[in-house]
Amino acid sequence: MRRSLPYKSIALCLAAVLASVSLMNVTGRPRQGLSFWERVWLSLVSRVSLAFGAAYSWGESLISGFSSKQKLFEENKRLKQELSVIDSLEAKVNELEAEVSRLKNLLDFQEQTTEKYVAARVTGRTPSKWFSTLVVSVGKRQGVYPNAPVISRSGLVGRVISVADDWSVVLLLTDPESSVGAVVADSRDHGIVSGGSSRPFLSMQFFSREAEVKPGDKVVTSGMGSLYPAGILIGEVESVSVPKPGLVKVAMVRPATDFDHLEEVLVAVSPR
Incomplete structure (x- = not known):
């Protein structure tokens, strides 16, 4: 029967020691400040938070920009309608002015005749x-x-x-x-x-x-x-x-x- 290699036992012992150290680093809080793993974790959380914040701001800007464009489109449409009404009124005013001028000429001509x-x-x-x-x-x-x-x-x-x-x-x-x-x-x-x-x-x-x-x-x-x-x-x-x-x-x-x-x-x- 083949004999088990001694290095397997040594590897298991080292793994147990590393696990214990990691657990102590995570759960323990040294007086000097944060542990290595806490710093790693906070750094990771900070970066993820910044990424989510940037994505949120981008999405909010996109929605705001779309809303602004929609308002500009509606305002442009309203201004075009108002301009169309103004053009129509201007044409009517011009037509009335021309008609008044023609009628005035007729009345002036009528005053020069003896007929009624x-x-x-x-x-x-x-x-x-x-x-x-x-x-x-x-x-x-x-x-x-x-x-x-x-x-x-x-x-x-x-x-x-x-x-x-x-x-x-x-x-x-x-x-x-x-x-x-x-x-x-x-x-x-x-x-x-x-x-x-x-x-x-x-x-x-x-x-x-x-x-x-x-x-x-x-x-x-x-x-x-x-x-x-x-x-x-x-x-x-x-x-x-x-x-x-x-x-x-x-x-x-x-x-x-x-x-x-x-x-x-x-x-x-x-x-x-």
């Missing part, structure tokens, strides 16, 4: 008859009557062809069925101005073959007939031609009124 007119808004137009008719916001209650002249701050617009209580339909000067007695302001040559297919121009056919007319001449209403008073500006001569030898001259007249952008007009309310 009432200001009206253009409330409707038919796309297929854009250059034929429009609807205005005055009618019988305001004193409007059939065939009442309609003018803008720039010149003649047309005449009323239908009247309701609070609105009317206006036949524009550019409609083929519309015509008005006219005269060249300088030469006093008379003719008839009518609408037609040459939009935006009007056509003026003269009564005399010897009519003296040239581009740039002003054309106004002649006052002949019972519809339009004399002196209302119709437009300016753009060109003059003779369709065939021996015939009277025909002038193309550019209207003084911008029929594409009419928003307010003056409608006559007192019969002549």
Whole structure:
């Protein structure tokens, strides 16, 4: 039988001694201060505590930063909404200022005429008859009557062809069925101005073959007939031609009124 080696007993004894020393170091408290193992333990606990503290601070900063970004996003959204409202109000103010300016010009023009007119808004137009008719916001209650002249701050617009209580339909000067007695302001040559297919121009056919007319001449209403008073500006001569030898001259007249952008007009309310 093999004999046990003596070093095993020696190893067991050393282990017991080390365990006893370790236990004494852990449980004992020397007068001079902390033991080696206590210092090791406190150092380990301190480092772990610092690590946890740093992780907590990082997490708290992350949450705080996210919360701040969320608040900034909400504030930015609110400011954009307020800016949109301000832009909308500014556009409305600008539109009102422009409308007031146009109405003031109409009233100033009205003061220069002997006829009685009432200001009206253009409330409707038919796309297929854009250059034929429009609807205005005055009618019988305001004193409007059939065939009442309609003018803008720039010149003649047309005449009323239908009247309701609070609105009317206006036949524009550019409609083929519309015509008005006219005269060249300088030469006093008379003719008839009518609408037609040459939009935006009007056509003026003269009564005399010897009519003296040239581009740039002003054309106004002649006052002949019972519809339009004399002196209302119709437009300016753009060109003059003779369709065939021996015939009277025909002038193309550019209207003084911008029929594409009419928003307010003056409608006559007192019969002549």
